[in-house]
Amino acid sequence: MIEFKGVTKKYDNVIALNNLNLVIPAGKIFGFLGHNGAGKSTTIKSLVSILNPDAGQIIVDGKDLAEQRFLVKKMIGYVPDSPDIFLQLTAAEYWDMLAAAYEIKASEKATRIKELAGSFGILERQDEVMESYSHGMRQKAIIVGALLSEPDIWVLDEPLQGLDPQAAYDLKEMMKKHVAKGKTVIFSTHILDTAQQLCDELAILKKGSLIYNGTVAELLAKEPGKSLEQIYLELAGRKEGE
Incomplete structure (x- = not known):
């Protein structure tokens, strides 16, 4: 299990991550959704120790990342957002x-x-x-x-980007097999169909804040008759005047 407790990160005067409180259970494919700049990569880079949060704690299987960084890093396999x-x-x-x-x-x-x-x-x-x-x-x-x-924990930032259809299919099957062993996959994507197909749970971020955490089924049940794309854009999309 991975816990984010009050995690905050600022760049100058811009809040990239605002008091994030989130639990990612083991044995799940957990997806991060959000527009560019929503805080997805900041969250991921904080978990893999590329960034240090300004406040808060990240706990991985009971280990405080700040105190046991080397041990936690060896538990994680990381694919960055650019190869x-x-x-x-x-x-x-x-x-x-x-x-x-x-x-x-x-x-x-x-x-x-x-x-x-x-x-x-x-x-x-x-x-x-x-x-x-x-x-x-x-x-x-x-x-x-x-x-x-x-590694027990796969952290994949836009992992399917640029892959051919066969490689993308193979990676998705590998993700499913990994969590079937009780392990964890965390990935971010802009492709809503992929999120709907793969994710056991989702977190949607907007301007550094968590605006939804739960399953795809729970999200769809909130707005019967609407697609995931429609619901997502209503939650995270640009509002009039923004």
Whole structure:
């Protein structure tokens, strides 16, 4: 279980995250929805220790992130919102770096790379510099790296962006299998159909504040006859005068 307790983050005078109180249970696919600038990436980057909140606590399986950061970070596999990182490395070098950071044995690393990179169709291209990859190929390489250590918690920021239909399908099936083991998947998306299809629970953010937390079914039940898109836009969309 992951708990956000009064988490606040400001950039200069702009409130990116405003007193976020949220519980993410284990064994669920948990989705974050919201317009650009709503606070989704700030929430995710706070959880994976890229950002430090100005106030509040983040508790992961009973561990205070601020006090046990190293232990918590080893529990998490993270896919950022852009795959344009470490482009000077080959995919194999990138995976080697992560394997060293997560202290993965060589035999386990080889098995995981064969399984993951093979399933995403990039095993034969692992010795090419990632700068030469397409956006989708870079995304696949980053996903393989994030899942290499078999982390309990997957934190995926727009993970399907740029993936071909087969890779997107495969990743969604992997997400479902992961939570079936009692593990956790957290992901953000702008694609409402994907959220409706995958998410056990949702959090909708607007201007740094939580405006909805619950299941898709509960949200749809609030407005019978309306689509998720219509309800979402009524909650999070631009109002007249904004």
